[in-house]
Amino acid sequence: MLLHIILNGKPITAEIEPEQTLLSVLRNDLKHTGAKQGCGVGECGACTVVLDGRAIKSCTVLAAQCEGSEVLTIEGLAKNNELHPLQRAFIDHGAIQCGYCTAGFIMTALALLQRKPNATRGEIQAAISGNLCRCTGYVQIIDAIEAYAAALGEPPAKEGL
């Protein structure tokens, strides 16, 4: 069957099998390997992408269900080799170790902050609880997301300082 989605802002058509997950289509057919398979059962969050504004575990969503949807993956964040400020924040706060979970955390955080730019530290902590990380102990990940949220929440006059 044919699948039509908007992937990172670009309309894409792909020939897929009905039983394929969105993760399988992204990785195997569309060669977007930034989303990872960690568990295959929607528990670890390494496969998280943003589907129509919501962070979802792409290993548990059938690609066929995404017909007509907008899908944002980690590959869609940096523009012209310029990092997204959330990616920058992850680097600045040391929020990365092995990196396997990193894209999933960034996509979860992005969806949260698009919905709720002034999210508190507690809300950030709750929002990422579906993403597992074995290396970092989450502290620097939360710091990074919080710093980006704080930058978002600043009044426009202060921007650029």
Add this chain to the structure above:
Amino acid sequence: MPQFGDGNKTDKGFAYINRSVPRVDARDKVTGRAKYAADLEFPGMLLGGALFSPYAHAQVVRINADKARALPGVRAVLTFEDIKKEKSWGYYTYLSGRLRYRGDVTAIVAAEDWHALQAGLNAIEVEYQELPAVFTVEEALAEGAPLVHENDPECEGNIWSHSRYKVRKGDVDEAFAHCDRIIEREYRTEPVEHAYMEPEAAVAVPDSTSGLMTVYAGAVNPYFTRRWVADVLDIPRAKTRVIQQTVGGSFGGKEELMGLTAARAALLAQATDRPVKMLVSREQSIAASTKRHPFTMKYKLGVNNDGRLQAFQVEVIENVGAFHMHEFMNFRASVHAAGVYEIPNVKVDVYGVFTNTVTAGAMRGYSSPQLIFGSEQLYEETAAELGMDYMDFKRLNMLKPGGVNACGQAMDSEIILPEILDTLFEKTGFETKRKQYAAQPAGLIRKGIGMAMFYRGCGLGAESPDASAGFVCVHDDGSVMINSGIVENGQGMKTSFTQIVAETLSVSPDIIHFIGADTHTIPDSGITAASRSTVMGAQSVKLAAEELKAYLLETAAMMFHAKPEQVELKEGLFHLIGVPDAVIPFQVVCNVHHWTGQQAGVMRWYKPPALDYSMEQGGGKAFPTYAYGCVIAEVEVDTATGEVDVKKVTCGHDLGTVINDKIVEGQIYGGVLMGQGFAVMEKLVMQNGAIRTNNFDTYMIATSMDLPDIDVVLFESSDEAGTYGAKSVGEPATEGVAAAIISAIKNATGLHIRSIPVTKVELKALLNRQNAEGGSAAAAARE
């Protein structure tokens, strides 16, 4: 030595280390560009898969792959009958008809796609004869127990004889005969899953023209992986190339199943002459990868009424599962078994026992998380029996500068443990809280605070040669390329090594590029483990950078018309000493250096000075230096449910010299959660040798909602054994955490916990028993 940190920063006079710089691999990882083995694709690539054992112990009576081979899309099926050797390098089996645990594999398949692969695996006909199995050390050591390995010269029954290590100091029997009291206790720990986020994956790419087999793998030790591949194919190491892809976490674990997966992929690649990608599912990974060794620790302690320890004896028995390649762990275990205490008479015996369960292997700590839990609880129980405050007891017996540790090593370097304890106690209000919580009235929620103190021998020590290769070269444009036989597993070594070369040359880390592990580019430097990388492994790149710098100084001297000793390289500029304006940029010298044909690259080997330790006698100088640490945990125990809420963890670590504080803090935060899991969360449930908790829906590792408030205090010290004075931190970060949490649960509930993990189910059962035995007696026991 002061603490490292804001407002009280040590100044060791470094320009590029002793500070945080962004990770060199960060950009690739935040953009999704970093390629893990599963992300790779090659033209004509097949998918490989393995048929794992459905039994804990069985003999294959008949296997027939004809139907599988005839299926469309199936390109190769190899059973154990098709390969030359079953037994692997490292004592596992590549493919076998005798299945000793559920991670054993009878056959492998390569197919065009996932559907064909599954069909192929399902079509293999296997007739098994189930054999009697042993799962616990008690079963394995019982009279007449079924043998996991028959006629094996390495075994005495099910005991793995090669794994026996011991320590002997003084005469424990004499001391037991004369001391005031003898305390005997037994503690146990259960297996722990590494739970790296990336399951094992490998891609084998054959080249029939050159005969070279290249394997791309997320291997913790590309050289071990190469051994497995070369061994199974029976080809020289020089024709076997392992290129390490970005590793999605290891913690000691991506070794055995990783190597076997690479070997199995290579077998299929050889059979089909096509690239083969082999992915291990999470369920397969948990079933077949190694776990932290479950320990049974049987202690006998001799102590006088004044609290002075007289004799320490322990028998440590490990359930190593069906196979094992980590006898060396028991050297470390034997040296550290008594903890950071001075005891005149010590007898330690450590050995592994084979069973038909999941195999045990290296996992962050390499015996120390188990032993620190056991010995710290033992000392806590002993203090309680003596009616002594347990900190008075610990301080009385702790190892002090100039003392002799349990394996007889004179401690001739700085011991900053007292300073760490004082700082952490003040920060947490430890002693006040401890007394207050011990006296709290019985209630639904009970608070507790506990501590563990420990030390860790840095690097491999007398275990095996701690040698490594390091490479540094400059290009004509002034960019620098470095490499090491030590590898990045996510811990940040590429960044730390880059900073160390920057410091040595005195150039910005921004111009340094780390090549990354490829067994065809740098000699085998052993395993990246034992928290040895920065401490010892970086010495070789430092030596290479020093030598290269000397060559560059000669070129600069020629350009200045001066002698090399009149020239210095400082922060990217060559200076003629004493002449303020005589300055040449680094890249200009590199350009001349190249075009005048000077040596532009150096590979150096570093092997630390030999240690005087006797495995036969069980004693001596075991490690070049030790890192000291203390963890204080604060918990709330819900007595209705048995749930332990870890509220706060305060960690003090002796880093020697901090290379990159953000990386160190990241190691410690992650180590705390791993220790918390070991203590109260991570229960690996097994039935008849099958792991029931085989994915993250049932095997519970900490999420962000389990995160306690973590306070990290970094201390520096003066010992110069490690690179720029650095000490280990990767494993110290986790090794004392479980012990501190268990100590806090004791403070909260009065319960001495003798087996971990203690999830809410186990703790509730212990609390129920305590209630049945009488609440008042329990309250009295809470000190």
